[in-house]
Amino acid sequence: MSDASKNRAREEDQDQDDLPRKSRYCYSDFDEPIIFLDSDDDDISSTSSVPEKGVINLEEMILEWIQKLPHLPRKVPKRLPPLKVLPEGLKRKPTLILDLDQTLIYSTSSRLSGYERAKSITVGLQNVWVHPRPGLFEFLKKCRSWYTEMILWTAAKAEYAEMSITKLAIEHFFDERLFNEDCYVRELESIIPPEFQANLVLESELTNRGEQAGIGKLFLKPLCLLNREQCFLVDDSKEMIALNSHNQIIHIPPFTGDINDRELNKLLPLLEQLSKSQCVTDDIARYHSEVKLREA
């Protein structure tokens, strides 16, 4: 797809209030936005850790703040019952948790070319095209053959998410489905230290659409709520490190409609290996350090 059509698709996507969206923040100084962030844009790790004069890397700062959030109180109700105890001698496999938007699918108001299996759904009064990430069906089939439990956990609304997976005929791959109402919601402002709040402008204030789109809120997925000892999450959002161990999260670059995307396919060897893991956090830690070495 050309850059122009990609940009057009993004603009169209931005018009859709009901679709799940990334948090956006900007830092204003004398009413001049210094940084405007969109998690769809890329790799934060590639941005300089030494900000240029007058520039604050707010996304890095927010990621740092959310990593320091206190543990959840014990009374927070669990989302799922614990797994049944296995008979002695049987080894339990880890649980694979998958995000939906921009991890498995991409939704826009118009159909992108090259996606024969894209499906149209109507959410409220809005018509939406749901595009499966290249390699999605093969990816889910393989994962299903390796894992005894797969959970979909999306920050999107249940109606939209259910319709998307049903239309794409991938609903049967998941043992459980969790939606935005199952997320742990934090107001972004409650995370940001007061000294930074004066100049912080949330997109909700810029657009007056905050209520509708849930902008200014973070929909977090603390894995401790799932009552599973061995589980991990594959998600495009770096904010999902909040309330989780870094070694329970596998970050996948966001999918925004690129027909040449091969990220699901690239993850398969790791997921096969993790399905046999005795301790997923140790193995994911090893994977993270290998990635770091490769990038260095």
Ligand SMILES: [Mg+2]
């Ligand atoms: Mg996502």
